[in-house]
Amino acid sequence: MITSGIEEKTFVLNLGPQHPSTHGVLRVLLEMDGEYITAAEPVIGYGHRAHEHMAENRNYQQFLPNMGRVDYLHALAFNQGYCMAVEKLLGLEVPERAEYIRVITNELNRLTSHLLWFGAYLMDLGAFTPFLYCFDDREHILDLLDSLTGSRLTYCFYRFGGVPKDIDDDFISGTRAFIHRLRSRWADYDNLVTKNVIFIHRTKGVGLFTKEQCQLYGITGPSLRGSGIPYDIRKSEPYSAYPQFHFEIPIGENGDIYDRYIVRLREMEQSCRIIEQALNKLPKGPIMAEKVPKRIKPPEGEVYTAVETARGEFGIYIVSQGDVKPYRIKLRVPSFANLSLMVESFKDNLVADVVAILGSIDVVIPEIDR
Amino acid sequence: MINYFKEILVGFWSLLAGMAVTIRYFTKPIVTVQYPREKIKMSPAYRGYPRLIIDPETQTHRCIACEMCARICPSQLITVEGIKFPGEKQKRATKYVHEHYYCSLCGLCTEVCPTSALEYSDEYRLAGYHREDAVLDHLVILQLRQTAAGLPVTAIPSAEEIAAAAAAEAAAKEAKAKAAAAAKKPQAGEEVKE
Ligand code: SF4
Ligand code: SF4
Numbered sequence: 001m002i003t004s005g006i007e008e009k010t011f012v013l014n015l016g017p018q019h020p021s022t023h024g025v026l027r028v029l030l031e032m033d034g035e036y037i038t039a040a041e042p043v044i045g046y047g048h049r050a051h052e053h054m055a056e057n058r059n060y061q062q063f064l065p066n067m068g069r070v071d072y073l074h075a076l077a078f079n080q081g082y083c084m085a086v087e088k089l090l091g092l093e094v095p096e097r098a099e100y101i102r103v104i105t106n107e108l109n110r111l112t113s114h115l116l117w118f119g120a121y122l123m124d125l126g127a128f129t130p131f132l133y134c135f136d137d138r139e140h141i142l143d144l145l146d147s148l149t150g151s152r153l154t155y156c157f158y159r160f161g162g163v164p165k166d167i168d169d170d171f172i173s174g175t176r177a178f179i180h181r182l183r184s185r186w187a188d189y190d191n192l193v194t195k196n197v198i199f200i201h202r203t204k205g206v207g208l209f210t211k212e213q214c215q216l217y218g219i220t221g222p223s224l225r226g227s228g229i230p231y232d233i234r235k236s237e238p239y240s241a242y243p244q245f246h247f248e249i250p251i252g253e254n255g256d257i258y259d260r261y262i263v264r265l266r267e268m269e270q271s272c273r274i275i276e277q278a279l280n281k282l283p284k285g286p287i288m289a290e291k292v293p294k295r296i297k298p299p300e301g302e303v304y305t306a307v308e309t310a311r312g313e314f315g316i317y318i319v320s321q322g323d324v325k326p327y328r329i330k331l332r333v334p335s336f337a338n339l340s341l342m343v344e345s346f347k348d349n350l351v352a353d354v355v356a357i358l359g360s361i362d363v364v365i366p367e368i369d370r
Numbered sequence: 371m372i373n374y375f376k377e378i379l380v381g382f383w384s385l386l387a388g389m390a391v392t393i394r395y396f397t398k399p400i401v402t403v404q405y406p407r408e409k410i411k412m413s414p415a416y417r418g419y420p421r422l423i424i425d426p427e428t429q430t431h432r433c434i435a436c437e438m439c440a441r442i443c444p445s446q447l448i449t450v451e452g453i454k455f456p457g458e459k460q461k462r463a464t465k466y467v468h469e470h471y472y473c474s475l476c477g478l479c480t481e482v483c484p485t486s487a488l489e490y491s492d493e494y495r496l497a498g499y500h501r502e503d504a505v506l507d508h509l510v511i512l513q514l515r516q517t518a519a520g521l522p523v524t525a526i527p528s529a530e531e532i533a534a535a536a537a538a539e540a541a542a543k544e545a546k547a548k549a550a551a552a553a554k555k556p557q558a559g560e561e562v563k564e
Contacts, residue, residue, distance in 0.1 A: 058444060064476060064478070065444055065475075065476035066444075068474075069474075136401050139401075143413070146413050146415065146416060147414075147415055150413075150415040150417035151475060154474070156474065156476040191384075191387040192391050196384050196385065
């Protein structure tokens with residue numbers, strides 16, 4: 001065996017910041033030993049816009065549009081988290097119908113987020129076709145949300161005390177038709193992707209997250225549930241109208257990429273269930289709370305509210321000093337914690353799997369950078 | 371060994387099943403819109419840039435230059451100026467400039483307006499070559515839309531007219547203050563405040 005002249009050496013490979021599969025501007029430094037990764041370090045902050053600082057310089061309403069831009073894929077959950085926090089500060093009671101509309105639009109938005117993940121992730125793995133099908137489906141939701149909120153991506157729809165626009169019969173029948181259509185597509189998705197042998201080989205047993213690791217790093221969302229921990233804010237700390245609906249929390253077994261994929265697919269079905277129930281039970285009544293003050297000036301105090309976004313727990317902590325501007329707003333975003341575990345799990349994986357693992361936790365970089 | 375072949379067969383079958391889906395959709399009508407040859411109608415709720423509504427009764431805008439929209443706008447991008455013209459009850463906008471490149475289309479301005487003077491346009495082609503292309507002067511846009519609809523055009527007051535109105539207003543104020551002062555008879559040492 002020739003040993004002289006060969007030294008053990010590693011080299012550094014730079015992934016990103018402008019890589020099509022880093023879903024934004026994420027840079028990861030990979031220390032490589034041949035094809036294997038020995039260490040990884042994320043470099044974040046390229047998309048930092050100082051949202052938290054902006055909050056301190058704006059009044060409560062003026063911060064509303066910011067919430068659509070932290071996580072642009074599930075903007076309505078962020079809208080809701082913020083509105084819930086301020087409503088809690090003000091002691092506002094949101095009417096039942098408004099809560100239902102919030103749940104319906106929120107779940108539709110979750111569907112768009114998961115559908116986009118589905119398409120973009122498979123594109124990362126090299127499958128182009130599924131992207132076209134899920135974007136066709138997603139387009140229908142965008143049209144529905146467009147007809148209600150007026151925007152297609154960065155929504156700024158909820159207001160303190162309710163929603164500014166009521167849903168009409170067109171929206172309801174359109175949503176029902178869409179859910180019917182989406183359900184008829186599951187079989188196609190299964191045939192195209194879930195049963196595909198290449199997909200299975202690339203995802204089974206890759207990018208394992210153990211339960212302990214997940215708890216250690218504070219992982220939430222489908223990435224956590226893929227590892228078999230049934231934790232969902234909609235169940236564990238129910239908010240809005242969620243306690244009134246029946247739905248399950250799908251969980252995986254092994255915590256590999258395949259499980260996270262299955263969890264997301266099943267979650268889409270659960271979202272459909274929630275929307276259907278909400279449409280069936282939609283109560284009549286006002287959509288805006290009475291006595292919403294024109295000038296939002298909450299009393300002194302602190303609140304924390306958490307909502308379940310498509311990526312996990314989004315928490316918002318507001319400190320009010322009785323001023324028209326918040327004293328401090330802290331955003332707890334799910335992708336940041338998820339990213340930390342992701343780089344950990346890169347270790348001892350092949351470089352070819354990096355993109356597969358990266359995509360599987362559904363990172364949204366603007367949310368990490370915020 | 372048997373498993374090995376079974377895996378190959380199942381794998382191959384899964385690929386065929388995926389192909390079948392593609393082939394089935396291949397024969398269905400296409401769903402993409404061939405922009406720019408085809409265009410989609412925007413939904414009524416679509417948020418283009420905010421603009422002034424043409425009131426069906428008066429055939430002009432309803433803006434009273436109260437600056438509520440300018441104050442609530444998160445990006446502080448609206449510049450409204452207005453003045454009370456002699457013989458009119460309320461202020462009237464003399465300038466309404468919207469720097470659209472800062473706009474987040476949040477909807478706060480249209481909701482806060484006391485006279486509901488603002489709506490969203492359905493314009494989505496807003497690309498331009500210069501930054502100034504996105505600075506929208508709403509009074510000019512209003513004139514263009516009025517011309518297109520065959521309505522009488524609302525004139526934008528010139529600088530002289532604004533100055534004259536301002537002078538008239540100042541004079542009226544002074545006269546009022548004087549009258550008030552005369553009625554009140556200020557005591558010695560107290561200054562008359564305007
Ligand atoms: S809030 Fe309405 S009336 Fe007041 S300045 Fe703005 S557009 Fe004009
Ligand atoms: S939509 Fe929002 S950002 Fe745009 S002008 Fe109105 S208040 Fe300002």
